[in-house]
Amino acid sequence: MKRNSLIALVALALVAGGIYFVQSRNSAGPDQGSSVVASVKQGTDNAAEAAPAAPQGEVRRAPPVEVAGARAAEAVTQLQSVGTLASDESVAIAAEVPGRVSDIGFREGQPVEAGAVLITLDSALARAERAEAESTLKLAESNFSRATSLSQSGAGTQRARDEALSALETARATKELAEVRLDKTQIRAPFAGVVGLRNISVGAYVQIGQTLVNLEKIDTLKLDFRLPEVNLRDVQVGQTVEIAIDAYPDRTFEGTVYAIDPLVDPNGRALKIRARLANPDDVLRPGLFARVTLQGMSRGRVVLIPEGAIVPRGTDSFVFTVRDGMASEAKVTLGRRSNGEVEVLDGLPADATVVVAGQARVRNGQQVEVVSPRQPG
Secondary structure (H helix, E strand, O other), X not given: OHHHHHHHHHHHHHHHHHHHHHHHHHHHHHHHHXXXXXXXXXXXXXXXXXXXXXXXXXXXXXXXXXXXXXXXXXEEEEEEEEEEEEEEEEEEEEXXXXXXXXXXXXXXXXXXXXXXXXXXXXXXXXXXXXHXXXXXXXXXXXXXXXXXHHHHHOOOOHHHHHHHHHHHHHXXXXXHXXXXXXXXXXXXXXXXXXXXXXXXXXXXXXXXXXXXXXXXXXXXXXXEEEEXXXXXHHOOOOOEEEEEEOOEEEEEEEEEEEEEOOOOEOOOOEEEEEEEEEOOOOOOOOOOEEEEEEEEEEEEEEEEXXXXXXXXXXXXXXXXXXXXXXXXXXXXXXXXXXXXXXXXXXXOOOOOEEEEEOHHHOOOOOEOEEOOOOOOO
16 A cells, blocks of 8 residues: 555656656747847858958950951852863764774874874775776766867767767766775874774774764863753853862862853753863863852942851841940841851941951940950860
8 A cells, every 4th residue: 555655656746847847948948049049140140241342333354256357349149050071072983984994093092183094994995996987087088089079070979079078077076986985094083182992903894984983172171061040141151160170179170151052951941051161281081070160240349257247136137346346236138158258238338347256245335355266276
């Protein structure tokens, strides 16, 4: 009985002590929290008083830009096309009479003069025909002379004289034909040029019209190319063409338009144009593929600036000009672009200095710092 009472008293004492501890903690909490907040606030105020104030009206550094000068130039329409080079004169040498080849008088790929004998055919039969024709002509001349004498003396008739005259003219024609056939056994170059690769050998029998070798005149070449029909008014005889050849990527060649086909190609609706260019050192060859740039008609004076100076905004274009270190924005009207430059048709004077790099940091009326472009590597 005493033991149970003791346990009850201890439990009651513990409960009472717990209640007192909780009440004491709650009564002291708000004051301590206020002290902590006050301490933090005081520390913040002190830090704010210790930090230096930001300077008022600070001047920012002018943005760096790269510039380039505009330039005035003659606006010329440049038309691009592709074409093929051709010989100024070209012919396939062929036989006009049948015969056996007895001699070849040229070396393949070498130049020959006009009239040079290229190929000789066996002429034995042609010489025999000429001898026969000469003999027949002599007999016809004698008969005509005799008939004329008899007619004048009255012993002969006028009919006999006329028949003798006809026989004489026939004999003359036969002899001339024999001489022509004999001459055709020697095949000559019709003009000075370079012979190609022969298709026959000595001893070969050739027929009439059979191609034996080609002859090309290449000291001057022709250039055939086409342009769309919309460029009809931009093309005329006498214009200059610049020609680029893949075989010589480091060189350009110039020619002159000398003929325009009056007939527009109905299939491709294209103009057929022919130019001529000199080839004194024979570096070019017929058949080469050529990239053609035709210098078209002049469109007047324009201002040229680098393409990098253009700032597009919607459908409009702007540039920044620099004068006395101050950037100004200008709206411009653009023309054609070529070789990294663009034509300015309106809105920019020819002596302007334009920003070509750094436009993203520039505003209208802002002071800028002009710097030199960075040199590569």
